[in-house]
Amino acid sequence: MSKIRKLSTLFQLVQFMLPYRRQWLGAMVALLFTAGVTLAIGQGVKLVIDNGFIAGSVAQLNQAIIVLIVMALLMAGGTFVRFYLVSWLGERITADIRQAVFDNLMRLHTSYFEINRSGEIMSRLTTDTTLLQSIIGSSFSMALRSIVTTIGALVMLFVTNVKLSLIIVAGVPLVLLPVLLFGRRVRALARKSQDSIADVGTYAGEAIQQIKTVQSYTQEAQESRAFAREVDTAFTVARKRISQRALLMAVVIVLVFSALSGMLWIGGYDVITGVMSGGDLGAFVFYALIVAMGAGTLSEVYGELQRAVGATERLMELLHAESEITPPAEPEDATQLDASLSLKDVTFRYPSRPEQAALEDFSLHIPEGKITALVGPSGAGKSTVFELLLRFYDPQQGAVCLADTDLRQLHPQQLRQQTALVAQQPSLFTANVLDNIRYGRPDATDAEVEAAAKAAYADEFIRRLPDGYLSDLGEQGVRLSGGQKQRIAIARAILNDPRILLLDEATSALDTESEHAIKLGLDNLMEGRTTVIIAHRLSTILHADQIVVMDQGRVVAKGTHETLLETSELYKRLAALQFREA
Structure with missing residues (x-):
């Protein structure tokens, strides 16, 4: 030194x-x-x-x-x-x-x-x-x-x-x-x-x-x-x-x-x-x-x-480490913008892998109040779309927009307050059930937390825990099964009451009975909200208004389930494999 x-x-x-x-x-x-x-x-x-x-x-x-x-x-x-x-x-x-x-x-x-x-x-x-x-x-x-x-x-x-x-x-x-x-x-x-x-x-x-x-x-x-x-x-x-x-x-x-x-x-x-x-x-x-x-x-x-x-x-x-994601000097009010999303000619490379493009010349419009599903093989760039929509990263080229406003013109915190994410591997904290669900909205009452848990079909198993809603979940929720963790995460998202929902295969960890119950809860949650779903199981997104087929960081096809079966070889192959197994 x-x-x-x-x-x-x-x-x-x-x-x-x-x-x-x-x-x-x-x-x-x-x-x-x-x-x-x-x-x-x-x-x-x-x-x-x-x-x-x-x-x-x-x-x-x-x-x-x-x-x-x-x-x-x-x-x-x-x-x-x-x-x-x-x-x-x-x-x-x-x-x-x-x-x-x-x-x-x-x-x-x-x-x-x-x-x-x-x-x-x-x-x-x-x-x-x-x-x-x-x-x-x-x-x-x-x-x-x-x-x-x-x-x-x-x-x-x-x-x-x-x-x-x-x-x-x-x-x-x-x-x-x-x-x-x-x-x-x-x-x-x-x-x-x-x-x-x-x-x-x-x-x-x-x-x-x-x-x-x-x-x-x-x-x-x-x-x-x-x-x-x-x-x-x-x-x-x-x-x-x-x-x-x-x-x-x-x-x-x-x-x-x-x-x-x-x-x-x-x-x-x-x-x-x-x-x-x-x-x-x-x-x-x-x-x-x-x-x-x-x-x-x-x-x-x-x-x-x-x-x-x-x-x-x-x-x-x-x-003194500086964040690369910073709010503008005079951010626009995200709450006054439509809840539609779009990616315009986006090219993005992760800082740890600068030689490989995760998304390349990627364009997609996600209409307000509709359900858009992203499907494709592993490495197609589906999770990267979520990372950019939450502005965890900025693209090297192109723009990601809420309505027609570039996310870089919004305050990141206000943008994320409009959004709830339910990840494939839900993140729980070393705390009790009540605090984990309330993380979606810290000022929520106990009654509102319980209502969210019922909507996520989690109330029944929570009440069977030793201390009910006050039961400690251990480090990262280790005391719960995968399906129980997922329902806690969904209850958190329901309590948050967002305008935009990002669901990363939210029912992947559930058994058939729990999956059916969660689908009912998610149907209520998604109603009237802009929803983007990353789906590995096509049976979960047959009802989507728009299915986007991705491969190697690009959009290769868009449409409904029926039209894609006729127009997209990749989607047809994925569907044939999955439904044959079913």
């Missing part, structure tokens, strides 16, 4: 600290107070030695000890305030960063998640922010305290004895040199370590998510070996980082205590010859130890702060 880039990253981190100036001010006051008390203890040590030990006065010794105890109490109080405020700031700032990053992720275009793995994103959002919280709330506080006390102790060293102070100062560059030298290596290894930890989390998450597939193919041992390789890679990087930090600390300790030994030899000689008092030497040793401990702490914390820079950089990459 270049010096400019590093400063830019730290500046962005400071932006999150600015709203809490009062807390920072309180922490700094407490820090300066405790630093002042700490330095004053050195003078207390001088009093104990000169007025107590050497003078042989018990009364003066008692007074000096009382002064030390009072200073210790004051330092304890100041430390409490400083530690509380800085720890609070660490938690608060980390929470703000985590929220800001998540908010930006929710706004990003879907192609971003094709290129960036979800496991790595989650690692940044959790592991990196946790590391940042620890560093801001602990290491950063230690660094500030060490800087202030070290500078103050250096000043007191010169006040106490200039000659000995020069010996200490001469050793400072020798301590800083290895800190700077090793710090660069630690910073690079810290970033690499965070990336390797993200890889471990990604691999584990994927294996656990697909555990049924892993176990059905008896690949448990293979997955364990592969995970072990990921863990070993992360450990190897971490070991290198740790060895660099350990070496840095060892070098600093040797240099610091070498300087202290030289200082003690010269100071002891001066006490013996009467040049300085024992109390002055005691105070000087106390301040020298503060300098030594401060330098040692800074060398240790420096590595932690380098990790903070690496973690902050990874988080800022997410925070």
Whole structure:
């Protein structure tokens, strides 16, 4: 990381600290107070030695000890305030960063998640922010305290004895040199370590998510070996980082205590010859130890702060990632437009597959209030049409329109509020039935949710669940069958009450009895709405007003079921295969 880039990253981190100036001010006051008390203890040590030990006065010794105890109490109080405020700031700032990053992720275009793995994103959002919280709330506080006390102790060293102070100062560059030298290596290894930890989390998450597939193919041992390789890679990087930090600390300790030994030899000689008092030497040793401990702490914390820079950089990459799908400066009102859709000379390539066109010179009009079905072999581009209608992507050529208005002239959120999608693999959340259905309209009452469930023919099986509508469905609805998940998703769409329906083979996961019930619910739902259906089973779309036959990203035929049987060889072949099987 270049010096400019590093400063830019730290500046962005400071932006999150600015709203809490009062807390920072309180922490700094407490820090300066405790630093002042700490330095004053050195003078207390001088009093104990000169007025107590050497003078042989018990009364003066008692007074000096009382002064030390009072200073210790004051330092304890100041430390409490400083530690509380800085720890609070660490938690608060980390929470703000985590929220800001998540908010930006929710706004990003879907192609971003094709290129960036979800496991790595989650690692940044959790592991990196946790590391940042620890560093801001602990290491950063230690660094500030060490800087202030070290500078103050250096000043007191010169006040106490200039000659000995020069010996200490001469050793400072020798301590800083290895800190700077090793710090660069630690910073690079810290970033690499965070990336390797993200890889471990990604691999584990994927294996656990697909555990049924892993176990059905008896690949448990293979997955364990592969995970072990990921863990070993992360450990190897971490070991290198740790060895660099350990070496840095060892070098600093040797240099610091070498300087202290030289200082003690010269100071002891001066006490013996009467040049300085024992109390002055005691105070000087106390301040020298503060300098030594401060330098040692800074060398240790420096590595932690380098990790903070690496973690902050990874988080800022997410925070400042820009969405390719953005609203116009003055969007048109989608609610005032007809609910007809059209794709005009559209050519589209997915960002992850730029060499292959998913749709090419594709044109289609979807009339308002009618049912349009998309059929064709796998890879024909049917799902891509849905992606473009929801404006998850923009085409490279041509236009996708609501009425005659290009979707790029509408606000994406307002456009999607007109639409409900029921996917082939319905997405459910780790929540209860009520919350999953209400996701279609968060302000809906319990009665409206139940009415939607009845319309989707889901009410009967929901009431048989252990807690009815309050039953938890587990991760991604794992406690339901495929048909039950589909009916929950359809109830969500019914509750949403959209003008446009996108159904991706919405009855594919149902048994014959459930399919019949769902068809009745869907017939009621589709009435008067613009509906687009992706159909693999032609028996489900015989009633469609328009059937569009697609192949290799193009429209090859349009019409009703009867006319297509006569005019389209592809449709006739698909129909012959399916109805022969039936």
